[in-house]
Amino acid sequence: MTDYTSYEVRRGGAEQSCFDRCVLTYEDRFLRRKVIRTEAGKSLLIDLEATTSLDQGDALVAGDAGLIEVIAAPEPLLQITGENLTQLAWHIGNRHTPCQIEEGRLLIQSDPVIGHMLEHLGAKLTEVSEPFLPEGGAYGHGRTHSHEHGHTAHDHHH
Known part of the structure; x- marks a missing residue:
């Protein structure tokens, strides 16, 4: 009950x-x-x-x-810092990985494969525990298992 x-x-x-x-x-x-x-x-x-x-x-x-x-809730995340955060954010987005974008750092869920790739691109990775609030969270953009391609009231024209 x-x-x-x-x-x-x-x-x-x-x-x-x-x-x-x-x-x-x-x-x-x-x-x-x-x-x-x-x-x-x-x-x-x-x-x-x-x-x-x-x-x-x-x-x-x-x-x-x-x-x-x-x-x-706080959860284990990878904090990403480095010279070219814009480039790093592009690589993360290109893999449809949810990303929290802030001034001076990015946050993603712990993912050894993506972490390794980012280190190769010169990123500095730090394990942190904090709430994960990725871009577009409120409306589900970036949620890999919510592909809605219908025409909705707030259809975005790219």
């Missing part, structure tokens, strides 16, 4: 008051139907119409109970 059920995600809903939080890794934030535990130890059944990428700051609507905030 679950304590709460959520059928709806509220984008940026964490700006309102939430009564509980759930801390999820990048992989765990990509879901459709799943039972998770909240920080208060409650069980929450997430049951969404479509597979959805949750972002830090989103909230799950738990029926009449209110909102549960989505927090990105």
Whole structure:
């Protein structure tokens, strides 16, 4: 028996008051139907119409109970620094690897093959543990298993 059920995600809903939080890794934030535990130890059944990428700051609507905030959990990542971050980011993007792009560094999930390739290109790699918030996370771009090619309301013309 679950304590709460959520059928709806509220984008940026964490700006309102939430009564509980759930801390999820990048992989765990990509879901459709799943039972998770909240920080208060409650069980929450997430049951969404479509597979959805949750972002830090989103909230799950738990029926009449209110909102549960989505927090990105710290996880093992590779921090990439080096002379030419733009080139390094291109190589990462070329392999459809999710990447968090910041001033002065890139973050990717630990991947020995890509790490090795980046070292060959002169990158300095450091293992870190922090929340992973890659580019385009909010709308699922860069999620390799969500190839939607239909015409949607926010169709991007390249």
